[in-house]
Amino acid sequence: MGKKFYAVKAGRKTGVFEDWDEVQNYISGYKNAVFKSFKTPQEAWDFMKNKPSMTPEKPIISKNFEMIENADCALAYTDGSFDPLTNTYSYGTVILWKDKVIKMSQRFDNQIIVALRNVAGELEGAKRAMKFAQSNKIKELIIHHDYVGVAKWSLGQWKANLPYTQEYVAFAQNIQKDVKLNFVWVKGHSGDHYNELADQLAGQATLKEYRKVN
Structure with a gap:
């Protein structure tokens, strides 16, 4: 599995992270969390800045609806x-x-x-x-x-x-x-x-x- 970069737009802490365990601390149980994974840091930062991304996946936007895109x-x-x-x-x-x-x-x-x-x-x-x-x-x-x-x-x-x-x-x-x-x-x-x-x-x-x- 290739390396992933996680963009957290709404959570206890926002930014782009490489550690999924760290990201979970910022989104788990957080109401209206918004986050998404990307293959490159540039795509992740573009998402944070609302720029179009080449990644077809939809962002995870929730009304306390933390959908985990990672099947693991x-x-x-x-x-x-x-x-x-x-x-x-x-x-x-x-x-x-x-x-x-x-x-x-x-x-x-x-x-x-x-x-x-x-x-x-x-x-x-x-x-x-x-x-x-x-x-x-x-x-x-x-x-x-x-x-x-x-x-x-x-x-x-x-x-x-x-x-x-x-x-x-x-x-x-x-x-x-x-x-x-x-x-x-x-x-x-x-x-x-x-x-x-x-x-x-x-x-x-x-x-x-x-x-x-x-």
């Missing part, structure tokens, strides 16, 4: 829900990969795990995103979440005391043999488009997995 990387947004009437928990997950938006959700009635309520749902959503990344040979997954345990347990920063959270830790560790996991905390109900969509999917989930690709 995907973004995921997860949320969990609990329904006291049915005593069930569920997840909603939105994955942004290449030019696709993948929406998934499912409800569970495991009465051993249900005591964790919506936390169980969000962990299941994170697991589903991780499994998707592994199955599609995606090298890096950036998970946006509003429950901090999604990241803390995965990264070994919290001790897992319950059998279910221990299983989650083992699952995440196994995934990390193939996929680099990064985490971004998003405040719940803060207007983040994809976090709100994940929340909506979790609330509407059924016992049969829902999956739609746009």
